[in-house]
Amino acid sequence: MSVLLAFAAAFLFATGTWLLLQRRLSRILIGIGLIGHGSNILLLTSGGRGGDSPIIGSVPAVDFSDPLPQALALTSIVITFGVTAFLLALGYRSWRITHDDVVEDDVEDRFIARRSSTDQIVSDTEDAAREQAAEEDRL
Amino acid sequence: MNALIPLPVILPILGAALCVIAARSRMTQRVLSVSVLAANVVVSVILFVRVDDDGFGVTQAGGWRAPLGITLVVDRLAAVMLVVSSLMLLTVLVYAIGQRAEESRFAAFNPVYLVLAAGVSASFITGDLFNLFVAFEMMLVASYVLLTLGGRPGQVRSGMSYVVISLIASTFFITALALIYAATGTVNMAQLSERIPELPSGVQIGFSLLLILVFGIKAGVFPLFFWLPDSYPTAPGAITAVFAGLLTKVGVYAIIRSQTLLFPPDAQQGTLLLVIAGCTMVVGVLGALAQDDLRRMLSFHIVSHIGYMIFGLALFTIAGIAAAVFYVVHHIVVKTALFLVAGLVEHRAGSDRLSRVGGLVRSAPMIAVLFAFPALSIAGLPPFSGFVGKFGLVGAGIEADEWLIVAVSLLVSLLTMYVMGRIWSDVFWGEPEDPEVAKWIESPASRVPWLMTAATSALVVMSLLLMVFAGPLYNYAERTAADLLDPQSYVESVLGVGS
Numbered sequence: 001m002s003v004l005l006a007f008a009a010a011f012l013f014a015t016g017t018w019l020l021l022q023r024r025l026s027r028i029l030i031g032i033g034l035i036g037h038g039s040n041i042l043l044l045t046s047g048g049r050g051g052d053s054p055i056i057g058s059v060p061a062v063d064f065s066d067p068l069p070q071a072l073a074l075t076s077i078v079i080t081f082g083v084t085a086f087l088l089a090l091g092y093r094s095w096r097i098t099h100d101d102v103v104e105d106d107v108e109d110r111f112i113a114r115r116s117s118t119d120q121i122v123s124d125t126e127d128a129a130r131e132q133a134a135e136e137d138r139l
Numbered sequence: 140m141n142a143l144i145p146l147p148v149i150l151p152i153l154g155a156a157l158c159v160i161a162a163r164s165r166m167t168q169r170v171l172s173v174s175v176l177a178a179n180v181v182v183s184v185i186l187f188v189r190v191d192d193d194g195f196g197v198t199q200a201g202g203w204r205a206p207l208g209i210t211l212v213v214d215r216l217a218a219v220m221l222v223v224s225s226l227m228l229l230t231v232l233v234y235a236i237g238q239r240a241e242e243s244r245f246a247a248f249n250p251v252y253l254v255l256a257a258g259v260s261a262s263f264i265t266g267d268l269f270n271l272f273v274a275f276e277m278m279l280v281a282s283y284v285l286l287t288l289g290g291r292p293g294q295v296r297s298g299m300s301y302v303v304i305s306l307i308a309s310t311f312f313i314t315a316l317a318l319i320y321a322a323t324g325t326v327n328m329a330q331l332s333e334r335i336p337e338l339p340s341g342v343q344i345g346f347s348l349l350l351i352l353v354f355g356i357k358a359g360v361f362p363l364f365f366w367l368p369d370s371y372p373t374a375p376g377a378i379t380a381v382f383a384g385l386l387t388k389v390g391v392y393a394i395i396r397s398q399t400l401l402f403p404p405d406a407q408q409g410t411l412l413l414v415i416a417g418c419t420m421v422v423g424v425l426g427a428l429a430q431d432d433l434r435r436m437l438s439f440h441i442v443s444h445i446g447y448m449i450f451g452l453a454l455f456t457i458a459g460i461a462a463a464v465f466y467v468v469h470h471i472v473v474k475t476a477l478f479l480v481a482g483l484v485e486h487r488a489g490s491d492r493l494s495r496v497g498g499l500v501r502s503a504p505m506i507a508v509l510f511a512f513p514a515l516s517i518a519g520l521p522p523f524s525g526f527v528g529k530f531g532l533v534g535a536g537i538e539a540d541e542w543l544i545v546a547v548s549l550l551v552s553l554l555t556m557y558v559m560g561r562i563w564s565d566v567f568w569g570e571p572e573d574p575e576v577a578k579w580i581e582s583p584a585s586r587v588p589w590l591m592t593a594a595t596s597a598l599v600v601m602s603l604l605l606m607v608f609a610g611p612l613y614n615y616a617e618r619t620a621a622d623l624l625d626p627q628s629y630v631e632s633v634l635g636v637g638s
Binding site: 075104 | 287
């Protein structure tokens with residue numbers, strides 16, 4: 001059983017990682033969900049062998065399964081669920097703005113990368129402003 | 140004293156709930172959140188004073204004994220972080236109220252801000268690794284909402300990458316917790332401190348690296364910092380200041396705590412942390428040099444200074460950790476002040492691009508003064524607090540014969556000076572390079588509300604007080620470092636002597 005769970009966790013981590021590396025938020029989201037499940041399975045297995053339900057008086061205490069990892073997994077499931085819902089809302093907002101859910105490049109980063117030297121800053125921005133003005137004139 | 144320990148978490152959570160109920164009236168929300176955060180400051184100061192006398196304050200939530208129940212611990216490190224963070228949260232809230240921007244437009248601002256405050260306090264006082272995860276999540280979920288408040292396209296774009304990166308870090312944290320629990324059968328930090336040294340050394344090193352990875356993402360160290368300069372500047376002005384001042388430092392706190400408490404000396408990653416520290420310093424400051432946007436520049440600059448704190452920790456000597464603790468306190472105050480000033484500049488000039496703004500030293504001399512003090516302090520000029528911190532770090536580095544990192548840190552200080560000089564000459568000297576900015580400065584709409592200036596001034600005064608009281612504070616930092624390097628006393632006060 002434990003081997004099966006270990007393989008399940010490994011499989012979830014692997015597919016989740018692959019999906020995380022995509023550019024679309026919907027795929028990233030599914031990837032995060034899968035990795036989350038993987039880590040929850042890992043949490044469950046960390047309690048050792050399964051046993052009877054840990055209610056005092058029902059069975060001898062040595063037969064109990066460890067309740068703590070289950071409580072931890074439950075907490076982590078709830079948190080992942082909430083954050084996933086937030087990400088979905090963010091993805092929806094992004095879709096409403098751009099009609100797409102691709103995570104875009106950092107605009108400012110590209111702006112900085114285009115400047116080859118500090119001396120060109122002023123002339124570059126001036127050029128850009130001039131081009132824009134010319135374009136507006138044409139329209 | 141022990142009854143006071145949970146208050147820095149409980150008060151803001153209660154306040155948040157009441158703020159949700161009072162969503163209709165912004166005035167009630169303001170009174171509630173300001174008084175809750177002010178009460179937090181009082182409680183933190185009391186804890187700070189008491190802990191310095193007694194050494195440790197421990198409380199067991201629900202009365203369950205230590206390894207079973209939820210343990211809350213305030214030691215010297217946690218106490219000083221509580222005081223500084225509660226002061227920052229209060230000042231920035233006052234600033235946000237004065238700004239009349241996001242705070243007055245969104246009913247969600249006040250409650251979410253209080254949840255953030257509760258999360259930050261909870262990360263400092265928890266004595267349980269799983270609760271550290273929960274506290275992180277509380278803080279992060281609040282930060283997601285605050286970062287994207289308003290839903291502008293830029294915010295949504297950077298919000299997505301911020302949330303995804305944080306989620307990945309959280310998943311790593313859960314994975315690390317599962318592995319640690321499987322190996323030791325506990326998540327109580329005091330008990331972990333006893334049981335981890337019994338594990339095979341390879342496993343210990345693995346856990347140590349895994350936790351450095353998890354907290355390194357939050358702290359923004361090289362090479363895990365790429366999300367930080369991208370996401371922080373898009374948040375609303377006042378919020379960026381809290382993120383910049385506090386959130387990364389919570390990550391640094393977690394690195395310091397986990398490395399010193401959980402792992403025995405042979406599993407501590409001194410050399411690795413020194414390399415990380417050096418790279419973080421250099422890359423951060425070079426990134427800052429290239430920027431044109433004031434807040435982005437300062438954000439890159441946070442990364443560079445996280446390197447100094449990691450440098451102090453990586454030495455694992457009393458002098459090094461004391462300097463790191465002092466540096467964290469100094470950096471929280473000064474960096475928050477700088478970001479608040481950046482907000483003032485943006486308000487006054489209508490832009491925070493270095494290539495557009497200019498001449499503020501004549502049109503807004505007050506802002507120039509408020510910028511000058513923290514800027515000189517962060518560049519490490521004597522007699523400011525930044526100098527004291529850097530002097531301590533360099534001294535500790537020389538003592539430990541780590542010449543390379545000392546040289547790197549001095550070089551980065553010079554570059555920091557250059558970054559601050561560039562901001563000064565572009566923003567405050569010369570003439571506005573953009574006619575729109577010149578026109579905006581003349582218009583009455585550019586006048587800065589007095590509450591914003593007052594909050595910023597309060598922070599600048601606080602940073603000057605750090606300089607005046609540097610001596611006692613440094614002694615306190617040394618006592619903190621001595622505590623941290625002797626985890627036995629922490630373990631005994633949580634689990635009881637002889638357990």
